[in-house]
Amino acid sequence: MTGTEEGLVKGKSAEEKRKPERIFSGHRVKSSVTVIQVDGELPKEQIREDAKPLEELTFTSALPFLLCDPEIFQEYIAIGTLCWIRGRVLRVSNNFTIFRRRKDMAIYEGAGVALITPFKANGEINYDKLEEIVEEQIAGGTDAIIACGTTGEASTMTHEEHLEVIKFVCDVTKKRIPVIAGTGSNCTETAVYLSQEAEKNGADGLLVVSPYYNKATQKGLIAHFSAVADSVKIPMLLYNITGRTGVNIQPATIAHLWKNVDNIVGVKEANGDFSAITTLMNLTDGGIDLYSGNDDQIVPLLSLGGKGVISVLSNVAPAQAHEICAAYFAGDVKRSAKLQLEAIPLIHALFSEVNPIPVKAAMNLLGKETGPLRMPLTEMEPEHQEVLKKELQAYGLL
Numbered sequence: 582m583t584g585t586e587e588g589l590v591k592g593k594s595a596e597e598k599r600k601p602e603r604i605f606s607g608h609r610v611k612s613s614v615t616v617i618q619v620d621g622e623l624p625k626e627q628i629r630e631d632a633k634p635l636e637e638l639t640f641t642s643a644l645p646f647l648l649c650d651p652e653i654f655q656e657y658i659a660i661g662t663l664c665w666i667r668g669r670v671l672r673v674s675n676n677f678t679i680f681r682r683r684k685d686m687a688i689y690e691g692a693g694v695a696l697i698t699p700f701k702a703n704g705e706i707n708y709d710k711l712e713e714i715v716e717e718q719i720a721g722g723t724d725a726i727i728a729c730g731t732t733g734e735a736s737t738m739t740h741e742e743h744l745e746v747i748k749f750v751c752d753v754t755k756k757r758i759p760v761i762a763g764t765g766s767n768c769t770e771t772a773v774y775l776s777q778e779a780e781k782n783g784a785d786g787l788l789v790v791s792p793y794y795n796k797a798t799q800k801g802l803i804a805h806f807s808a809v810a811d812s813v814k815i816p817m818l819l820y821n822i823t824g825r826t827g828v829n830i831q832p833a834t835i836a837h838l839w840k841n842v843d844n845i846v847g848v849k850e851a852n853g854d855f856s857a858i859t860t861l862m863n864l865t866d867g868g869i870d871l872y873s874g875n876d877d878q879i880v881p882l883l884s885l886g887g888k889g890v891i892s893v894l895s896n897v898a899p900a901q902a903h904e905i906c907a908a909y910f911a912g913d914v915k916r917s918a919k920l921q922l923e924a925i926p927l928i929h930a931l932f933s934e935v936n937p938i939p940v941k942a943a944m945n946l947l948g949k950e951t952g953p954l955r956m957p958l959t960e961m962e963p964e965h966q967e968v969l970k971k972e973l974q975a976y977g978l979l
Contacts, residue, residue: 687846687888688785690910692723692895692899693761693889694891694899695731695893698746699714699944700954707951708749711753719757723758724903724906726750726760727761728746728747729746732936733763740774744778751784761788762776786816786818786846787813788820789809789820790822791805794826802828806845810838810842816847817844817846818848818870822874829857836865840865848869867886875890876893877925879892890906893936894924897943897944897973902924931969938959939969942969
């Protein structure tokens with residue numbers, strides 16, 4: 582794109598860039614860019630401070646225009662067609678929209694639920710109950726739904742079940758809040774396949790765990806995550822949880838991927854290593870979308886520039902988990918910290934055995950009838966379940 586005196590400015594075609602289907606809170610759209618639909622002049626706050634002074638532009642009322650400066654195209658993408666001569670707008674297509682490029686806004690801010698998957702007594706997925714749970718989460722103020730992650734027992738699903746659950750959750754959610762699909766695997770080809778299919782099925786983003794068991798090197802992690810991200814157009818979060826995978830994604834590796842792969846926008850950090858987190862935020866100038874993978878560390882991570890949490894607690898207390906984040910973002914840090922501390926005993930009970938054993942038990946105690954776990958996970962030990970029941974009561978949920 583060059584600033585010739587006369588020319589036709591074209592945006593990305595539908596094949597190259599999917600049009601947004603809905604604008605979410607924070608202006609995140611399915612194509613992972615920020616919408617700046619404008620009528621008249623582009624708001625000054627949306628123009629780079631180092632942009633060249635603008636020429637006088639004339640335009641018809643209610644018709645958006647595009648800055649005819651090649652440097653601006655480093656930050657903006659246009660969908661639709663605009664004709665101009667010497668800085669004067671001649672014609673604009675009705676659907677013309679200006680987009681800010683990726684990574685300006687997070688997929689979501691706040692508490693996204695790491696959703697459980699309900700099963701019938703025979704082990705089949707209970708889709709009727711899954712629909713109920715999704716609706717309850719949305720009504721409870723959950724900011725996003727993460728389907729088929731660790732908490733969703735995706736590791737015990739067939740590929741067909743995995744993708745069907747993602748599609749079902751997307752269909753039920755109907756774009757009211759973003760749906761992030763867990764599509765990680767220790768086989769790159771499988772991760773690519775699951776990610777591409779999740780995108781086709783309507784997922785708004787991906788959560789991709791580091792390859793487990795085969796323990797790739799940092800170079801291998803870069804190759805793996807790059808291959809998965811390059812296979813789709815929707816934004817992707819890395820998932821760093823060394824205790825489950827046996828390999829740590831080092832801060833420099835995460836920063837490299839964030840800087841060099843356009844749709845790798847953030848990371849779920851579940852290691853609890855705040856020295857590594859501060860290093861990562863330093864390496865990315867605080868620009869990476871950082872989410873806590875630990876419910877007991879939401880506020881500390883927000884204080885370092887985090888966007889929110891991918892939460893197990895949200896399964897039983899969606900409003901409360903949301904409010905921890907909302908209070909912080911509203912500037913009421915004291916209240917946010919108070920809410921975080923009040924939830925600590927329940928959070929500890931929810932992790933008294935390996936996740937998702939306690940949270941499935943908690944859902945059943947609350948009368949949600951989410952069914953059994955799939956092997957090799959087993960039901961919660963009676964003594965732990967008794968503690969969990971007491972904490973649910975103390976927190977006012979039971």
